[in-house]
Amino acid sequence: MSDLLGLHRPGTTPLHRAGAGTKLLGLLVAGVLVVLASNAWTALPLVVAAGAVLTWVSGGFGPLWRALRGVLLVVGLLAAWLAWSQGWERAVERASDVVTLVVLATVLTVTTPIDEMLDAITRGLAPLRRLGVSPEAVALAFSLMLRAVPATLELARETRDAARARGLESSPRARLVPLVLRSVARSRATGHALHARGVGDDQGEP
């Protein structure tokens, strides 16, 4: 669970050697194609293909399993809703698209060190600096988002255990309220830590 979106795994595949910017652009294009071009008959083969790529670049099924495990519940609920409201073909197509995109995103994180991704995002957004966009801030927000997913899941697990210990495992309030409060507190603490490290101080510097 700690690496829902995958952690970089060093390797020598062509995808490992490709530039982070190229891969980010590739993911964007692939995402658009998957959403626009897939249908109920191509969606599942696309899932299989994306899974095969992830297994190849990571040298095992671990990252694939963790990527799927993290989204199965949400995808299952989405598929059930779509099947009920729009029919099974639509459900298969949309649910498969979500899985394919998550798996492809995991391919990116498994083959690319976060440091290279930050550099690529900073470089790619540099032209927007004249419009007031800070590429460094966007890159930092991106890395914080990646970090926030496992951190929030860890807080959710701790909050669930605390509710169980008090015999309140069936109370949504006992599980949700502390989770929200602790997530906000953790966010504030992280903000203070970034401030103390001077990480945001260099936004706008060349």
Place this chain on the structure above:
Amino acid sequence: MSRLRLESAGVVVETTDGPLEVLAPTTLDLVEDRVALVGPNGSGKSTIARLLNGLVEATTGRVLLDDLDVARHGREVRRRVGFVFTDPAAQLVMPTAAEDVALSLRRTHRDKAVRRRVAEDVLAAHGLAGLGDRSVHALSGGQRQLLALAGVLATDPDVLVADEPTTLLDLANARRVGDLLLGLRQQLVLVTHDLDLAARCDRALLVDGGRVVADGAAGEVVAHYRATA
């Protein structure tokens, strides 16, 4: 050696019950290598520590690092004053150990290969050799605190402020982190409940009720605190 100075620096926060004085106007000169802040929970120790690099702004008076006013030169002050928190989980923002240290180095090392190599060197210097690719979630509590320290010290600040850095650690890791802190070349301002560690500093301040109530040689102040707490 840097000179940290509080000139009638006080902190008042607004609460639903009205203004609350967290720190009474306080004047201090901190020039010793190792300064400990001790006292009960909620006494104002952390507020003093946070004033030193601008995490908290004084509502009265001012705070100086040498001749720099912390409130007006925050960026420069933060480059010279590192800060380590109690809970490293909030401080580690990147997925792996090497990437977190590299985040600190982005300002000083533009080349990523060099940055990565320096990050590995910094990790090795803090007892974390070979853990560069390890997820920060997979590290032990002691390793996480060492990593948080490494991330701050990677930028080679002049002063390190540490806010209860050993509170969440077991005995062995608390000793390890404590020894590392006291062995640094940097000037150290240490907030701690570990009175044995505080007694090893050059000077200690006992803070209670938002006021510095004792100030002197660490051994004497710690003995006074033990006798009166």
